[in-house]
Amino acid sequence: MDKLRRRVRVAAYFLLTFSLLTFLLHYVGGFDKELSINARNAAYVSIDDSAQDGNSQSSIDFDGESIALNCEIGAKGKWPFCEISLALDDNFHGLDLSSYHSIGIDVDYYSLNDDERLRIYLRNFDPEYSTEDDPVSYKFNAIEYAPGVGNGMKVIPLKSYQVLSWWIADYEVPIENAGPQFDNIVQIEIATGSYIKPANYAIRLNRLVFYGHWLSEATLLRLNILMWGFAAIYFLINERRRLAEQVSEMVAKSEYLKQANQHLYQESLAFKELAYTDNLTGTQNRHAVDCWLRDIVDFSQRNCHALSMVYIDIDFFKKINDSLGHHGGDEVLKEFGRVLNLRSRKTDVVVRWGGEEFIIFCPATNLRGAKEFAEMVRMIVESYQWANGLYITCSVGVTEYIPGEDIEDFIQRADSALYKAKKQGRNRVEEATV
Ligand SMILES: Nc1nc2c(ncn2[C@@H]2O[C@H](COP(=O)(O)OP(=O)(O)OP(=O)(O)O)[C@@H](O)[C@H]2O)c(=O)[nH]1
Incomplete structure (x- = not known):
């Protein structure tokens, strides 16, 4: 840009000097x-x-x-x-x-x-x-x-x-x-x-x-007009070419940025997926449902929809770890998560709550429905053909959201029901008492 400006300036000075000199020479009789x-x-x-x-x-x-x-x-x-x-x-x-x-x-x-x-x-x-x-x-x-x-x-x-x-x-x-x-x-x-x-x-x-x-006034005028005209055309063409180059450079840059953006977006999706997914079982993690849980509670209240929770804990998981080793325990957890995901409805959200504990949030499901579902899960786990011929059971606490209560209270109640199921001998479903 600076180079072009300098060239325009030099050409303008040259043409101005040329015009002044020639007209001066003409009027003092130089021609x-x-x-x-x-x-x-x-x-x-x-x-x-x-x-x-x-x-x-x-x-x-x-x-x-x-x-x-x-x-x-x-x-x-x-x-x-x-x-x-x-x-x-x-x-x-x-x-x-x-x-x-x-x-x-x-x-x-x-x-x-x-x-x-x-x-x-x-x-x-x-x-x-x-x-x-x-x-x-x-x-x-x-x-x-x-x-x-x-x-x-x-x-x-x-x-x-x-x-x-x-x-x-x-x-x-x-x-x-x-x-x-x-x-x-x-x-x-x-x-x-x-x-x-x-x-x-x-x-x-x-x-x-x-x-x-030697040069008539008309010829001199024509010569000057021609020179200024050629200079103007030359610089216009140059400027046009420069602009075209800039535009194609910008297009290439924006294409590059678009691709980089796309790449970053894909990466961010992958990271989001990683951040929200429990990397052992493939279910969602606690962090992932934080926001969703607030929204679904809000939505269920406003639309008078029921919302229930099924809190599941694998019984005697420590023993599984002890017999298969930690890695073997991990494989069981993975399989457990897969079974829960398979058996849940599309609208249910399966979350690994921690360790060998899972929660399934069931929107538009009342306590009765949740209990039936919990019972089904319990039976599936009990009758499932686990690797290494393991016999695995789980205890389940079930509760329904009470409009207006805190989410923590809702979870706490399910946890109490689970505790009750453990207390009463495991491999069973208990509902929370309000
Ligand atoms: N392999 C594996 N084990 C885990 C993981 N998270 C927690 N555990 C184990 O799960 C076991 C849970 O043991 P406890 O809380 O005593 O409960 P439990 O043995 O399942 O017995 P109950 O819950 O009372 O039926 C512990 O031994 C933990 O080390 C994990 O990600 N992988």
């Missing part, structure tokens, strides 16, 4: 990129309308710093113009400027008026609408502005560009291709404005730069 277009990396030429229906004339020169176009606009052509054309392509493979957001242009325009406008075209080649032998078919991404003279760099967002509507119409460009496009710019043109008057003009291109980001 910025620039692409400068100049006479050294682009072929420059001048173009004018003399090749069409006009009579304008132009010349171009590079003085080591700027590309300078001199232009004499004539009156003959329908759409007179001059322009600096920068070729960027290598066999129609131009520059992909789609990751740039702005164009910076430092150009001086010497014209009749200060607010005379220049057209800056970014020409995109795409086989969808362009053909190699028709330069006009290259898409016209266009802006127009008045640079004046000596005004320095003007930065214009590329999203200000629009595609010329006459080009869309002339080439019947479908709507999906009619928007600005910068992924294969083969030509940049800096041309005189639309409605230009015949005169002498000059265009001086000092600098042309494209600005962009």
Whole structure:
């Protein structure tokens, strides 16, 4: 658990640092990129309308710093113009400027008026609408502005560009291709404005730069979201697995505890059995009936049921011991207990009261019934085929519970009856006199 928490903490710190750093870097320009277009990396030429229906004339020169176009606009052509054309392509493979957001242009325009406008075209080649032998078919991404003279760099967002509507119409460009496009710019043109008057003009291109980001804000955001998302999924899966492991561990533990419990329960039953059973005769012992006796007395009183007791003592047991030895005496006691258990009713409770004395508690039995039962027991014992040809008899005291009396008095009375039976010659049943 601690290990996982530590890992989550480390990952959270790492991601937080990563996010902060990347966004900070983004805002201070750490991911910025620039692409400068100049006479050294682009072929420059001048173009004018003399090749069409006009009579304008132009010349171009590079003085080591700027590309300078001199232009004499004539009156003959329908759409007179001059322009600096920068070729960027290598066999129609131009520059992909789609990751740039702005164009910076430092150009001086010497014209009749200060607010005379220049057209800056970014020409995109795409086989969808362009053909190699028709330069006009290259898409016209266009802006127009008045640079004046000596005004320095003007930065214009590329999203200000629009595609010329006459080009869309002339080439019947479908709507999906009619928007600005910068992924294969083969030509940049800096041309005189639309409605230009015949005169002498000059265009001086000092600098042309494209600005962009190595990582756009959207990409950066997506990257961060992805990283946080992956981290969250990783830890969720991990947490789920950990929980599943814990659950199966707990299930295994509870299964083990259940089994251990079951085992202990079985053992406790065995111990209870041992504790409540007289280990020699298999009958119950005094301790076992303590509780039961209180309950049955209580139950019998409340339900007006009779409850009787048959108190049995083997006659002259000492002699048996003397003749067979203590072990032989034990065997007789065992057999005696077995006989009593066999001959009692299910509801009777046979208890070895001590030594060679047994008590049979007879619920729902009155004195008369108990006496009959006692007589039957006496006769069975007397006529039983004991081992070693022994002749064994027993004396029995019988009594019935008197409602309200103490249990000790009840037992005492049976004991007195037994004493009487012994006194009167043994092998007989006597009832207690109240
Ligand atoms: N073998 C064996 N003998 C026991 C056990 N408990 C008591 N005895 C013996 O039982 C005998 C009981 O003798 P007494 O109380 O004198 O009575 P008795 O010999 O049966 O004579 P009466 O009861 O007067 O008929 C004693 O010798 C005890 O040692 C036992 O668990 N096993």
